[in-house]
Amino acid sequence: MKLKTSLYAFILALMPSIAAAEEAAKLDSGDTAWMITACALVLFMTIPGLSLFYAGMARSKNVLSIMMQCLTITGIATILWVIGVYSIAFGNGGDLNSVWGGLSDMFMGSLTAKDANNALPLVGTIPRSVHAMFQLTFAIITPALIIGAFAERMKFGAIVAFVSAWLVLVYGPVCHWVWAEGGFLYSDGVIDFAGGTVVHINAGIAGLIACIMVGKRKGFPTTKMPPHSLVLTCIGTGMLWVGWFGFNAGSALTAGHGAGMAMFTTQIAAATATITWVGIEWIFHKKPSALGAASGAIAGLVAITPACGNVGPMGALVIGFISAICCFLGATKLKQRFGYDDSLDAFGVHGIGGTVGAVLAGIFCAPALGGIGFGTGHEGIGSQLTAQIVGIVVTYAYSGVITFILLKIIDKVIGLRVSEEEETEGLDIAVHGEQGYNL
Amino acid sequence: MKLKTSLYAFILALMPSIAAAEEAAKLDSGDTAWMITACALVLFMTIPGLSLFYAGMARSKNVLSIMMQCLTITGIATILWVIGVYSIAFGNGGDLNSVWGGLSDMFMGSLTAKDANNALPLVGTIPRSVHAMFQLTFAIITPALIIGAFAERMKFGAIVAFVSAWLVLVYGPVCHWVWAEGGFLYSDGVIDFAGGTVVHINAGIAGLIACIMVGKRKGFPTTKMPPHSLVLTCIGTGMLWVGWFGFNAGSALTAGHGAGMAMFTTQIAAATATITWVGIEWIFHKKPSALGAASGAIAGLVAITPACGNVGPMGALVIGFISAICCFLGATKLKQRFGYDDSLDAFGVHGIGGTVGAVLAGIFCAPALGGIGFGTGHEGIGSQLTAQIVGIVVTYAYSGVITFILLKIIDKVIGLRVSEEEETEGLDIAVHGEQGYNL
Amino acid sequence: MKLKTSLYAFILALMPSIAAAEEAAKLDSGDTAWMITACALVLFMTIPGLSLFYAGMARSKNVLSIMMQCLTITGIATILWVIGVYSIAFGNGGDLNSVWGGLSDMFMGSLTAKDANNALPLVGTIPRSVHAMFQLTFAIITPALIIGAFAERMKFGAIVAFVSAWLVLVYGPVCHWVWAEGGFLYSDGVIDFAGGTVVHINAGIAGLIACIMVGKRKGFPTTKMPPHSLVLTCIGTGMLWVGWFGFNAGSALTAGHGAGMAMFTTQIAAATATITWVGIEWIFHKKPSALGAASGAIAGLVAITPACGNVGPMGALVIGFISAICCFLGATKLKQRFGYDDSLDAFGVHGIGGTVGAVLAGIFCAPALGGIGFGTGHEGIGSQLTAQIVGIVVTYAYSGVITFILLKIIDKVIGLRVSEEEETEGLDIAVHGEQGYNL
Amino acid sequence: MKQIIAIIKPFKLDDVREALSNIGVQGITVTEVRGFGRQKGHTELYRGAEYVVDFLPKIKLEIVVNDNMLEQVTEAIIETANSGKIGDGKIFISNIENVIRIRTGETGPEAV
């Protein structure tokens, strides 16, 4: 859960409705209404949002493989969540609670366990079931983001195995560290309002490692691989943008000022980054592009994610501006420079944007810069920044290493890549036995 | 309305906000916020959700005919609802109230009729207008589901005539039986939380009868008729899944624990069915497909619909699993076996999935199986199951027979099918004078 | 803000929650939940809704230019809003308050300025940030509507310049006149519940002037320019329809009876207009078309916009019916008659539909006709109609003249139109350096 | 060797391909084309703008055969592609000087 203590106190002060609710731990129908809606919005980001965004950039012979992977991941993540990842993330791990939530809440019995007054459990002012569902939608989109890195060449079976293991071994724990009371980064006062480290850095670095290990697509970078339908990518961008309100404003867990400002900063950062990326292209390439606008929008949305509830409008503007520049370089220069094939820029946009956002969150949360204050135990930009960087480094290291080990194992057991022939024919026909278009 | 008495008592116990509201019949802004949103989500299921899901599976020469039919049905259902179907469904039919709601609320005067305190009318804690709108979105999607069965060959005029008559003669009454206080299936304690019988079985059987009466598409099954764009189908699937939260969690009519759990069971069943269908294909055909994932998702969503508010997470998992197997057989084997041309599997998925769900709702509602209890007047699985089966059989029989009669009449008067030439040319050009794609 | 005094009193009477809130100026989580959702819905109308609706009607060589323009406008409007347009629209202009809101709230400091009780500011019962965001989504879609008029030929730079200046000089002031307390049309008791004048007439007339000044597309009207993908247009239609609930019901600013009825009248008008347009085509062209259904839906939605919160169900039905007829004539006959090239019928649908709606709002708000009463200072249809017509004429005149001047200047400085060669090649490649489809 | 170009109606493609397979044709190249001929196209109407679409979707088959197969092939096409309605299409026959199989480098009749 995303209630940092200091932030929490702040919110309590602002919102009589919550304050009251806390006293009696009462369900608030308005907060619940918003959070149910937020669940729908965040799921909408993955299916169909992200699957469109990604599928449009792939070649037409692989379009369904992307959409299929997104649907399958939605299924897998849900089932694993119910079985045990929820427990790992939000359970109480006892002695080991600083690193994981344990397995005591497997099968989510806690959702239906009534209290002394025969009432179903709440998280703040909303039903525990809604909170569990909201968090599930994050556990769905995170691995779905990764697939952009190794699109168009990885074995379906290997993806299924990797994503399943990764959810259990990486997502669950990292989520616990940052968002569960008692998690060690939570205790450190790391600010990650809606998932800069847990979601974007986590997915970005996993994608980077994975795309290097799976190897480049046949023909990359000499063969032309233009996006097969930027129309789909633009549709996906719109859906992601809108769904992101659920992601960011939903992370307030209530329908009040906190959610309102998180939505507004999200909008500002996304808009600024869109215009910045378009501007860069216009100046340097003479041709501002729709893909550039879309990429900018996502870059801004990613970067504001960890910061959205903690910074002010002007902070959001700066974050949007800087993130667009960094992600532009990440998606265009870095990749070329080092020659890895992060096909749809999972690292270039999410890894880098998440990192930029996590760092800047530690700066622009400063009240002097229009923010709403530091995380628990921090009283200045210096110490907050240190905490942020610890959070970032830990996530890079842990997610990177486990991803590496998992893929090594999977490579040995079933292999990571489809055959050259299958890759040439396209995954849609070779792996899934169907075609995207029969026009 | 979906408040079974026992369920109702249960909900009252859980939700102080409702309990309080009932005393004073007070509007709750949180419940209203959620229900307005739910209206948007359910309409979103039809336009563009279902129209994409279906249109993608059609051939490109008929893509607009599907989208046009969905838009037109949205229009027709709305107008008929206002004129009289709302009254038939939710009015008070006096002596005949067990079978229909009568015509006393034609033109929906009750929506604006103020009470003694000069207050506008409520249904529970939400404005009557919102409840009427929410129910309208169900009256829109139900006939829209049917068109999948006779896609690509039926006359537009015949569809308009059929859908109009069917809404008045079938949808209105069946809705009244199951969801209106006093309806005979309602009184029987049949559990249908969000529309297994009213929506899915009702539409599924009508589709089956209709596709048999309209006849096979020219060339079926020898000619290849692959889906023209599974990309559209996958987009539609995501939209339907997300919109279904409005459908199922909205059927709680409040934003509380009931809605939360309904959303969560919906997610679990959809996910499990997705993975199950994909698994079946993987094992038996070696190629797990995007269409399979999409079909599984819808199968699970359909099956959990009648049960979502009454079963627990594990019940949802089992329902998802079983529904995927049954619908897989329905869409692949049954159709081949009997040789009817249910083009887009309206019966194979909605009829069968709805039936499976309605039956299993009667089992997994049992507290011993994690459910929240039986319907009014039932105290064990046996008696509940009997009620469920009565509900199913009555719907099959009534909807089937009236559909048959309506189509016979329409066939006599204007004919059901376009000419062979028009069918070959495609409905888009032949009937609507336009083309889906001019790339 | 859209609270006309009389309407306001009416709403207060209806909704105890608001009435109570006003006393203590308390945040209502239910109202906030709905309004956050409404923000998401209205943004969804532009990206991806409108961009799909428009892009589908363009030729495939220009599809990305439309999507790019919508994304860019979203970015620009957001940034300008934050900088100063919000202040112009909703600030207090002091002596000049009847014509603009001044620049005192540049950079939106008012959003985070706490009151005496250290509470963040509200508008009614929702956070000021949410209200500002909601209004921003209107400021985004309005210029986006205009681009339909000069699609497929205008310079990207000219569009950016025009839209930026137009937002500051036209949108901000007109919005202030109609919706800000003290605005002169507001004071006149003009009824514009959700934006008939501010959004649709404003955009429609600007589009008309612009398309005449930019000139016809090369080859118009002799060359065939069929919509390249009505599938996209139909998807966009569904999204617009659903998003419109946020637009119209959101304009109630609370989740109560007002929002419920606004949603319901919106649905009725859209449905009636859909069926009417389809009917006209069926009768006169023999071929009812999907584009017709889509056009009808939008026509109805546009026309009900100013009226949705003030008329009854039957008023909505009549408005839907009349708007479809007028917009049908606008999009098919008027354009041909006068030979201007309003490519995607920005004027034909939005200008005309908005005008029809603004006029009829003045009639069907009459309690005798099922409406909820006249605007401040009006006591009969005659005087209300006069006010409506003043509102319409003022908007036509102001928006038209300023648009004309702006485009004259831009034409001189950078030119309005791409070269003939670029137009022939298509804007996607020529201007944006990318292609919509690589199938 | 001869090149046979046949313009046929799209829905006849499967029948024709099968017939040709049956008589031993080993290679066919198919193109989606639009044909303008005696058969009239349709009219599309978009918001009042009327478009006469003169071009109809057709399938073009290119088949290179040895001279001795020529007659058999044309007959098979005529039989299966014929629906008796206007727009059934045409067959054009011309001479091919040489054929080369890329994979093996074989030339002439044996490469067909």
Add this chain to the structure above:
Amino acid sequence: MKQIIAIIKPFKLDDVREALSNIGVQGITVTEVRGFGRQKGHTELYRGAEYVVDFLPKIKLEIVVNDNMLEQVTEAIIETANSGKIGDGKIFISNIENVIRIRTGETGPEAV
């Protein structure tokens, strides 16, 4: 009989078709092709990856005519398809040995 293959710019199609109609051409088969020639293609840039698209969209017309029509047809095409700019395209003429109308079985000149 002769086969005339003309590669033209897409936006000229309607003009050419009309001109050919006017001089009595009864049948045309049209294919969307991509041409590589003197006219240079454009560059597309996607997230820093540059693609030079050498191939430009063109329209290919295939028209089979009796020998006496040959000149008239080529002239009509040259006149209407000519924009004076590079990339206007070419006309290739070859011999056709036989023509068969599928619907009627007619062969030779009368089948054209």
Add this chain to the structure above:
Amino acid sequence: MKQIIAIIKPFKLDDVREALSNIGVQGITVTEVRGFGRQKGHTELYRGAEYVVDFLPKIKLEIVVNDNMLEQVTEAIIETANSGKIGDGKIFISNIENVIRIRTGETGPEAV
């Protein structure tokens, strides 16, 4: 002058085009076609309905050259389009009687 029609695998297009450019070919016309040959197509399965797709995506190149270039061009194609696997495609050579450049009206060899 000769017309060379080459059917090749789609992913070989860029290589072939480059090779042809290098030896001085000035014009190529490319069409996306579907080929039926020895190489077998795949099977698609949609909700239990099985479709055997006999036709495989191929690229057709049409190149008109002067007689002296013929051999060089065919060799270049054979070399670059050859993957050694079934389905690599074929080259068909026929005679062209005349070539006209639309823009200039030039005819014969100099128009090629």
